[in-house]
Amino acid sequence: MRNRGQTPAGACTPSFGGRRQAPPVHGKNAAAPRPLPRGHGRKLAEAGPSGMLPSGDSARKHVPRPGGSETCPGARIRGQGVVRRANRRRVDRVPGERRRKLARILRLCLPTVVALALLGGLGTVGYRRAVAGDLFRVKEIRFHGLSRTRPEDLLAILPVQRGDHLLLVDPEAVEAALLRDPWVARAEVRRRLPPALDVDVTERRAVALVDLSGLYLVDARGEVFKRAAPGDGLDLPVVTGIERDTWIERRGEVEPLLSGALALMSAWAEARLDGRAPISEIHVDPDLGATVTTGDGAEVRLGQRDLEEKLSRLSRLLPALDAEGRKPEVIHLDNRRHPDWVAVRFAGSGGTGLIGSAAKAGR
Numbered sequence: 001m002r003n004r005g006q007t008p009a010g011a012c013t014p015s016f017g018g019r020r021q022a023p024p025v026h027g028k029n030a031a032a033p034r035p036l037p038r039g040h041g042r043k044l045a046e047a048g049p050s051g052m053l054p055s056g057d058s059a060r061k062h063v064p065r066p067g068g069s070e071t072c073p074g075a076r077i078r079g080q081g082v083v084r085r086a087n088r089r090r091v092d093r094v095p096g097e098r099r100r101k102l103a104r105i106l107r108l109c110l111p112t113v114v115a116l117a118l119l120g121g122l123g124t125v126g127y128r129r130a131v132a133g134d135l136f137r138v139k140e141i142r143f144h145g146l147s148r149t150r151p152e153d154l155l156a157i158l159p160v161q162r163g164d165h166l167l168l169v170d171p172e173a174v175e176a177a178l179l180r181d182p183w184v185a186r187a188e189v190r191r192r193l194p195p196a197l198d199v200d201v202t203e204r205r206a207v208a209l210v211d212l213s214g215l216y217l218v219d220a221r222g223e224v225f226k227r228a229a230p231g232d233g234l235d236l237p238v239v240t241g242i243e244r245d246t247w248i249e250r251r252g253e254v255e256p257l258l259s260g261a262l263a264l265m266s267a268w269a270e271a272r273l274d275g276r277a278p279i280s281e282i283h284v285d286p287d288l289g290a291t292v293t294t295g296d297g298a299e300v301r302l303g304q305r306d307l308e309e310k311l312s313r314l315s316r317l318l319p320a321l322d323a324e325g326r327k328p329e330v331i332h333l334d335n336r337r338h339p340d341w342v343a344v345r346f347a348g349s350g351g352t353g354l355i356g357s358a359a360k361a362g363r
Contacts, residue, residue, distance in 0.1 A: 303334030
C-alpha cells in the first residue's frame with residue numbers, strides 16, 4: 001500500500017507560473033493533511049493543473065495516451081518534451097440572439113415577399129380576365145364616312161372580326177387591308193372602350209371615266225382606281241383618245257393628257273357652262289388639243305392654249321345662239337391664226353357662221 005499523501009509514480013505535479021513544483025514531503029516531516037469539506041474533494045479532483053474547474057473542451061475526461069504514458073490534461077507531447085496548451089473556455093452566446101437575428105431578417109424580407117406574391121396573384125387574375133377572358137373582346141366594328149361601299153364588303157376583307165382580342169388588334173394592318181378596296185382612299189382605325197373599333201373611311205370620288213379598252217373610274221387626282229361596273233350607277237364624262245397599251249407602257253407621257261382633261265372639266269364648271277351644255281365626252285389629242293362633246297351632241301373644239309379666254313367667249317356665244325333659236329353642231333375656238341375668231345357650223349341646213357371678235361360673239 002502506498003501512503004495517503006504520497007504522489008503516485010507517473011502522476012503529474014501541478015505547476016504554477018510555468019515551473020514544476022517540488023514533490024510534497026513525506027514521512028515524519030510531512031504535515032498531516034487537513035480534512036476537506038464534504039464534496040470539496042471531488043471538485044478539487046476535477047480541477048485542472050491551474051486549480052480551476054474545467055470548462056468547455058477542458059472538461060473532457062482524461063484519456064491515457066497509447067504506450068502507457070500519461071500527461072497532464074491540457075498538455076500534448078511534441079518530440080520528447082511536453083508542451084502545455086492553455087485551457088480554452090467556451091464563450092456562451094447571448095440567450096435569444098439567434099432568434100432575434102432571424103426575426104430581424106423576417107421583418108426585412110416579409111414585406112417584399114408579400115408584395116411579390118400579391119403582384120403575382122394580380123397578374124394571374126388580370127391575365128385570365130383581360131387576355132384569356134371576354135373582358136377585352138371586340139364587340140362592335142363601326143364604320144364612318146361610307147357612301148359608295150357597304151360595311152359588309154369591308155368586314156369581309158378585314159383581318160379582325162367580332163370576338164377578337166382588342167389588345168391584339170394591329171390598327172396599321174387593318175388600315176392596309178381596307179385600302180385594298182378600290183373605293184377607299186384613306187382609313188383610320190381607333191380602339192375604343194367598351195371593346196370596339198372605330199373606322200373612319202375617306203372614299204374616293206369618281207369625277208370621270210377613261211376609255212382604256214374599257215371604262216375605268218378616275219378620281220379628282222387623276223388616279224385610275226377601278227373598272228366601271230353597271231352597279232356603280234355613275235353618269236360621268238368620258239375621256240377618250242388614250243390607248244390602253246400606251247397607258248401601260250408609257251404612262252408618264254399620257255398622264256398629262258388625262259390631267260388636262262380633268263382641269264378642263266373644272267374650268268368648264270367655273271365658267272358655269274355645265275348647266276347650259278354639260279360635258280358628255282372629252283377627246284384629248286397631243287397635237288390638236290381637247291374637243292368637248294356636250295350633252296346635246298355639239299362639238300366644241302378648244303385646241304391647246306388660252307383655255308380660260310376661249311371658255312369666256314363660249315359662255316357669251318351660247319346664250320346668243322339660244323336667243324336666235326339656232327342649234328350649233330360644231331364650234332371652232334381653235335383658230336391658231338386668229339385666236340379671237342369663233343366659227344360655228346349649225347345643224348341641218350343652217351350653214352356656217354363666222355364671228356370675228358369676242359365683242360361680236362356677244363351679240
